[in-house]
Amino acid sequence: WEVVRIPELVELLEEARATAATCERELASSSSRGELVLQVHASRFSAAGAGAGLVLVFHDITELRRLERIRRDFVANVGHELKTPLTAISGYVETLLDGALDTRADLERFLARIQANTQRLSHLVSDLLSLARIESGKSIQRIEPLGTHDAIDQALRQHEPGARAKALTLELARDSVDRRVLADAEAVRQILDNLIDNAIKYTQRGSVRVRSRDSGEFVCLEVEDTGLGIPEQDRERVFERFFTVDRARSSELGGTGLGLSIVRHLVVGMRGRLELDSELGRGSTFRVLLPRADR
Numbered sequence: 372w373e374v375v376r377i378p379e380l381v382e383l384l385e386e387a388r389a390t391a392a393t394c395e396r397e398l399a400s401s402s403s404r405g406e407l408v409l410q411v412h413a414s415r416f417s418a419a420g421a422g423a424g425l426v427l428v429f430h431d432i433t434e435l436r437r438l439e440r441i442r443r444d445f446v447a448n449v450g451h452e453l454k455t456p457l458t459a460i461s462g463y464v465e466t467l468l469d470g471a472l473d474t475r476a477d478l479e480r481f482l483a484r485i486q487a488n489t490q491r492l493s494h495l496v497s498d499l500l501s502l503a504r505i506e507s508g509k510s511i512q513r514i515e516p517l518g519t520h521d522a523i524d525q526a527l528r529q530h531e532p533g534a535r536a537k538a539l540t541l542e543l544a545r546d547s548v549d550r551r552v553l554a555d556a557e558a559v560r561q562i563l564d565n566l567i568d569n570a571i572k573y574t575q576r577g578s579v580r581v582r583s584r585d586s587g588e589f590v591c592l593e594v595e596d597t598g599l600g601i602p603e604q605d606r607e608r609v610f611e612r613f614f615t616v617d618r619a620r621s622s623e624l625g626g627t628g629l630g631l632s633i634v635r636h637l638v639v640g641m642r643g644r645l646e647l648d649s650e651l652g653r654g655s656t657f658r659v660l661l662p663r664a665d666r
């Protein structure tokens with residue numbers, strides 16, 4: 372005979388004793404060892420000769436509840452991120468309809484904001500679709516030998532206008548060596564695109580340099596900037612979905628915090644590794660290590 376000290380459990384035992392039906396309770400506790408959620412079912416039984424008793428079945432549903440919370444947070448985040456540009460767009464349209472249509476300068480200013488918010492929405496939707504595809508395991512299609520300088524050149528060309536608009540140097544580092552990696556071309560394109568986009572977005576002045584170099588059995592693709600840097604406590608978290616270092620700095624720049632989570636998924640999907648070095652106020656270096664094609 373054990374004394375039960377958990378009040379919810381005592382309650383459950385008493386309830387089960389009073390009825391023929393199965394009763395249920397959820398017990399949650401959190402301690403320094405972590406969180407624990409148990410689902411307990413209690414049912415009365417009687418066996419000939421053995422008298423009567425209660426059977427208790429305990430299910431550990433900690434992981435299930437954690438996943439449910441992640442899903443809820445995800446939906447709330449998506450809702451919020453969709454709502455912000457939509458509110459802006461409808462605000463500008465309303466102002467235009469209310470009379471701001473009359474002056475050409477106003478008209479252009481409002482239309483430009485509507486366009487910027489529309490782009491933000493469309494960027495968000497493509498990131499969400501990307502994430503969904505990645506998570507269903509469909510994004511890494513074909514692993515094949517791929518030249519790193521080809522991939523880097525292509526990415527640099529695409530971001531040239533963005534770098535020029537901020538007067539940043541964007542280039543292939545002089546010490547870069549052309550190597551071949553075993554990777555999916557589209558995934559590498561998406562990875563470099565996100566890393567270079569961030570490097571330009573979070574750098575006020577200076578340069579963004581991209582290089583590939585040998586690193587043991589891997590080839591390292593490196594994107595180095597002289598930008599804002601990332602505080603130490605956030606360096607792990609920047610790879611989480613919707614995480615942004617500073618809401619204000621990101622929303623001003625139109626970021627939703629999905630880019631690096633997409634990068635991480637793709638790198639892991641190609642059996643690569645991801646590293647980050649950063650110094651606040653001095654810059655950041657993101658490294659993607661991919662398996663070498665020729666060993």
Ligand SMILES: Nc1ncnc2c1ncn2[C@@H]1O[C@H](COP(=O)(O)OP(=O)(O)OP(=O)(O)O)[C@@H](O)[C@H]1O
Nearest residue numbers: 569570573600609615616621626627628629630631
């Ligand atoms: N090169 C960088 N320098 C400084 N901070 C960075 C850099 N790259 C990422 N960060 C920080 O990490 C956060 C997460 O980056 P991530 O690319 O996932 O999201 P985002 O750029 O805000 O939005 P998105 O890429 O979805 O448009 C950013 O909000 C930013 O605060």
Ligand SMILES: [Mg+2]
Nearest residue numbers: 569626630631
């Ligand atoms: Mg980004």
